[in-house]
């Protein structure tokens with residue numbers, strides 16, 4: 100259809116006339132509920148944050164991947180009562196397919212690993228920064244989208260993988276100015292809960308659901324948690340045993356409870372030993388009450404929180420050795436990773452006065468002082484740009500005074516005036532806005548020798 104001014108009927112190539120929907124005034128300029136716009140000033144902060152994520156990922160030699168925001172719903176259908184699946188942003192598409200906006204990146208990673216099969220050299224160290232969604236009734240007015248940085252290691256069965264992931268998280272925190280006094284990383288291991296549940300005769304198939312419920316302890320009152328555990332058939336005495344174990348705060352006491360051959364204790368001790376090697380032991384806190392709310396974790400679990408505990412988890416992760424098996428894979432591939440959201444970290448940095456405020460600026464402003472010199476000005480701008488300068492080329496006829504103010508507003512280093520008399524000598528006037536100097540320069544001098552594009 101031929102575009103027409105808003106409100107007029109449009110005529111398609113075949114002559115079909117379409118009446119516009121009656122426009123009652125201005126469209127709603129707000130983004131959909133629970134979503135955010137990123138106008139330039141916010142986009143600059145987001146680019147800074149994602150730049151830090153990517154820089155840490157590069158420092159650890161990880162490769163970036165991405166996958167569609169839209170995935171088959173089956174990737175996320177798990178029967179463990181997780182909030183993340185109860186709030187799935189799912190729907191049926193026009194082809195009748197059950198699809199969902201991804202609530203997390205890990206299942207997409209798992210799908211790509213399965214897709215590659217034996218062709219994927221292991222260990223694979225992959226990272227992603229992607230938008231993730233949830234459909235929450237707006238009763239709580241929370242956001243429905245956020246961006247998550249994920250790092251995952253595929254194919255390493257030992258806690259060396261988790262140590263590397265924790266080191267990456269700590270490097271990020273240090274890069275943005277946070278210290279171990281600001282943030283603690285609570286570490287535990289699901290095998291702690293598994294051992295206790297086994298001691299009390301809870302069947303393994305209830306294990307994931309018990310973890311999801313126990314994870315709610317820092318969100319729901321204890322009696323609510325006990326109610327949900329009882330509904331699962333977990334006896335009251337078991338609940339007391341489980342909750343008792345979660346109060347422990349040192350590995351020796353844990354060893355006393357679980358016995359000297361406990362895998363959980365051995366893995367946690369190994370992790371602390373590695374952390375000492377990396378130099379981030381001060382960031383770690385052993386806390387068996389940390390189970391994380393994702394059903395698929397099988398071993399180490401961790402979450403970073405502000406030491407005051409005033410904010411929600413900054414990031415979280417762990418080991419999930421059985422995820423591929425739940426997707427039908429014949430054998431297990433060990434995997435470990437974390438997710439790091441873009442919201443809590445910004446709140447924390449704001450609180451600590453550590454949030455940068457990156458401004459917008461350009462290097463040069465180029466102004467033709469009359470219309471006939473516009474092609475020449477465009478050629479100069481091109482040469483400067485090819486030389487790596489960021490250039491704002493003034494696109495309309497403007498007076499010098501306006502150009503000067505415009506250059507100041509853009510934080511430009513130089514204002515390049517293309518005027519008739521100088522141009523006849525192949526020169527331009529350059530105002531150095533930092534040194535408050537003005538001088539005539541040939542184009543070659545200005546562009547460091549790069550010839551301007553041929554003026555029309």
Ligand SMILES: Nc1ccc(Br)nc1
Pocket residue numbers: 183202203231232233242243244245
């Ligand atoms: N999983 C998830 C997705 C979106 C937001 Br906002 N929070 C959590």
